[in-house]
Amino acid sequence: MEHTFDLDAYEVRFGHLHTTLSPWFAHCEPTAVLVVTDDNTHELCYPLLREALGLADDQPVAEIQAGERAKNLTTAEALWQTMFDLKLDRRSLVVNLGGGMLGDLAGFCASTFKRGVPFIHIPTTLLAATDAAIGGKNGVNFNGVKNTLGTFRDPAAVFVDPAFFRTLPARELRSGFAEVVKHALIGDPALWQLLLGIDDLTAADWYALTPPSIAVKVRIVREDPLEKDLRRLLNFGHTVGHAIESYGLGTFDVLTHGEAVAIGIIAESYLAWGDSERTQAIANRIVRFFGRHPVHKTAFEMLWSTMQQDKKNEGGVVRVAVPGDAPYTLRMLEPTREQVEESLVFYNRLPQE
């Protein structure tokens, strides 16, 4: 059941916190410990952590506001203030207990406070466990633009325990599932076969499904830590997905990141493989879990212009990263606007589950 993933500078330890985190923590003897939570993880996740580590009643716990809107400098400043008041130093430990938003923000604060206080991630969402907590990227949004301010700084370690997923709202679980699907499609055909057998996400065996998904992210980050080449494969589904996600922000139909990426994976599969059996199989699986959120024609123009601004692109050419023929190979496409629109029309015409 336990797995250790080695990233050279640090490890991702998978399994019950009692057997992974507790012995690690007993050895590290920091000068001070600050646990960072949000409103939800304080209530739902902190009791488990506290029990696993035998933390005292007066253990300092910072609580930030949950949700992407609080991923900003105002929240960061309050957290820096707490670090300052507690006199954290470079031998202290910051424990990030939460989803990707909390990990990004608290990792950013820890990595900049006194030029870097060691921190660990204890991801409590499926998305953070399989994606956000791995890879050393930290940051906050600025002027409404995602992750504008940030650092590349590795955590001291990451501890993943799916026990936390039990309290996760179904929609959050599904959002993280899009990244699991992505990992299967870019690197692990056996994981894809496992995903074909799932009927209900809340009843799925996350102790079995999470490690192979982590393994894909770990392997890609190890091979390309600074995002020069292979790591672009992690953007599969995200060029179209991000555009849909940002478009959704301006409308009533607000999609989660994963819901938008799920549409993006279908559209980009169509760009890569056309209306083939492979694309159909991917589309069927995704629609089964995510339903369909038709992308209205009036949005096409906005989506295209958002895609042109994506940081992978130069000179207005849209570049889309899709899997090559073998696992862990990358193919870059440069679709035209007509092709992208055709892929969205393909998505819109899929039968509802």
Ligand SMILES: NC(=O)c1ccc[n+]([C@@H]2O[C@H](COP(=O)([O-])OP(=O)(O)OC[C@H]3O[C@@H](n4cnc5c(N)ncnc54)[C@H](O)[C@@H]3O)[C@@H](O)[C@H]2O)c1
């Ligand atoms: N650093 C990276 O490489 C990277 C990669 C992908 C995404 N991200 C970032 O991750 C963020 C999204 O992360 P997310 O999807 O985890 O969202 P999130 O962190 O906003 O968490 C989603 C919601 O679930 C709640 N929650 C968390 N754990 C819970 C639990 N166990 N039970 C009940 N509720 C719980 C949170 O309080 C929040 O309301 C974005 O800010 C994105 O930019 C970063």
Ligand SMILES: [Zn+2]
């Ligand atoms: Zn993503």
